[in-house]
Amino acid sequence: MLALVYVISLVCHFIVIYTMMSARFLEGLFRYTYPLVLISVVLYSISLIFSNAGRRPWLKTAGVFIFVLGSIQLLLYIWNLNTENVQVIIALQKVRSWNLLAESLLPIPFIMNFLSEKRKLEIKNWNSILSNVLIGFLLITGIAVTTTSFVLIKNSFRFSENLNNRLERAKVLAQPFEARTHVGSQGIKIPYRLLKPVDYDPNKAYPLVIGLHHGGGHGTDNALQIESSPYAQILSENEYRRNYPAFIFVPQCPPGFTWGGIPNQPDVAKVVFEAVDALEKEFSIDEKRRYVIGLSMGGYGSWHFISVRPKMFAAAIPICGGGNPDLAQNIINVPIWAFHGEKDRSVPVSLSRDMIKAIRDAGGNPQYTEFSSAGHDIWNQVNSTEGLLDWVFEQSLE
Template sequence: MLVIGLVLIPAIAWPLLSKDVQFNSVSGKIVQWASMAGGLIFIPFIMHFLSEIKLLNTENASPIKESLKDTLVTVKALALVITLIIGGMVTVEGYSSIYWGKQNFENTKKLAQLFEARTFVNSKGDTLFYHLLKPLNFDPKKKYPLVVSLPYGGQPGTDKIRQMEGAAAAELLSTDINRKKYPAFLFVPNCPSGSGWGGIPNYPSVDTLVYKAISALDTEPGIDVKRRYVTGISRGGYGSWHFICTRPDMFAAAIPVCGGDDPKLASRIVNVAVWAFHGAQDKNVPVSGSRDMIKAMKKAGGNPKYTEFQHEGHNIWYQVSITPGLWDWLFAQKLK
């Protein structure tokens, strides 16, 4: 336990101080493997426990009642089973984390290959990296909607590809079948380290820089400025609410998933089409965040849509993505 602790402490603490993406990636793997190794700690405990039983049997001269012996055997058996179950669960969880981390990264690399990597620099020199995917069979004479897919974050801010992880709507809408059914520009911004999309109190935001980058695309052919949409999960859900509350003139619709914002701002978005989602059992983002915004919008005269999954927690994207009529509803929205 001491050895594993000595490995985990620097592996977790160093990335908080370092901006070296490669080193931080290695550090993340060390944390995953060390955590999985922690699930095997029960093995030396069992070995030590068995050795002490042998000593007890040979050194203890006091007679033990048969009933007590049976009780001890039962207790030992239960302790062994419980230890094996808990240790096995921790080990499986550690391996699962490693496996899905690799799987998600492979999917993200494939997603990034479809997109064009771009850089926006404002008049002050502030830089925003983002990825843009044009509609399938793009015709510059036509007008297409723009979907802003906000990643939920958590990846190194300087890793342009890993930053795309969590841009769930972009991943869904970039499939061949959906690019044919819903031709649109897909916009995925990168979030610098220590920043967010807004909506979270006392947390730095790059919202204004993203708005500038979106506006800069208006000079390019094909984007319908009256059909710009924003969506995101978790931190991206907060950002989706924040984007429409601060720039209701820019976005015709939003799909905030597991997010929230200040209900006092709801009066600004009564004319924005909103379909929000949340899990009633969400332990990461309180469901009150969505409930309060929806309630405030309705009180202000808006007509938002809201779907709450009663028995679900934070990971509800799959249920959201297959909600009947969701994407037809989104692409039908237009600024008045």
């Protein structure tokens, strides 16, 4: 019975993963189906240990093995979900890699149990061909699991190394920015970086640029969001700071949240708006020249921000994101220049196309640039778009 529960939970989990990858839907269910699979695995292992199956030494061994590995995986998942330390996340990823390697040995006790049961039967007319086929199947399964585990381990170590390198690079990129934190009215805390205009004069009003990072910038280290926001990097260069004097506000999305606009996912849009209100009370910011620029998850956030607060923003640059076409009427007067890659496999290009069409059908006139044959990584093409920064800094609320 518990084995059936495990199979059902596994099927549900794969349906969620497939739907997430193909249609960008059900993302919020992943955090429920994955631990459900792990819990059902642990329960199944307990049944192997204490049921009649446990009388067979190799099945009992398999049950203990599955219980230990499943429990470790579940603890790692819970710990990873609740930690805010990037270094801890890297360490957990490495432990998970070794756990995956141990999981590749799982078919062995089942193979040994099969061989043991075969010897006990001692039936003269035992079909040796069928026996060999079953043994071969188990061996092939074991080899496939082991190979997959090694691939996952390799990718896991590569992820950890890449994350560590990104964090070191992010610390360098974030140096020109001041590290700050804002606690929202609901207790949600977001770290952020703020770059003031060169030779800031409190008697002048300056534009505010909100840079929303992509999904790789999650955390509380208050650095990765700079590495994950190309426009924050560009606008922090001396040349651009002189040509486009402005406040550059780069919040970092906490783990488990988004900027908004992604179905079934909690967002921190309200906290960001509250942080902006606080900054405008502290500094001389032009309330008619607030701009939002975001890519990927930040692209979703850009669409979401202007859709729920259309009178707050003078312009938006959503890059390879998606929005809610039903809210198009809200943003027909917001200057928008959206970008997307035609071959984007991470965020379907149809999401940008649908938003642009809905806005135009509602009477708006957004600009849209689609890069033919380009995928998700279009930052360089966007950055090299002639006149883009001139365009955005020219925009002002009436």
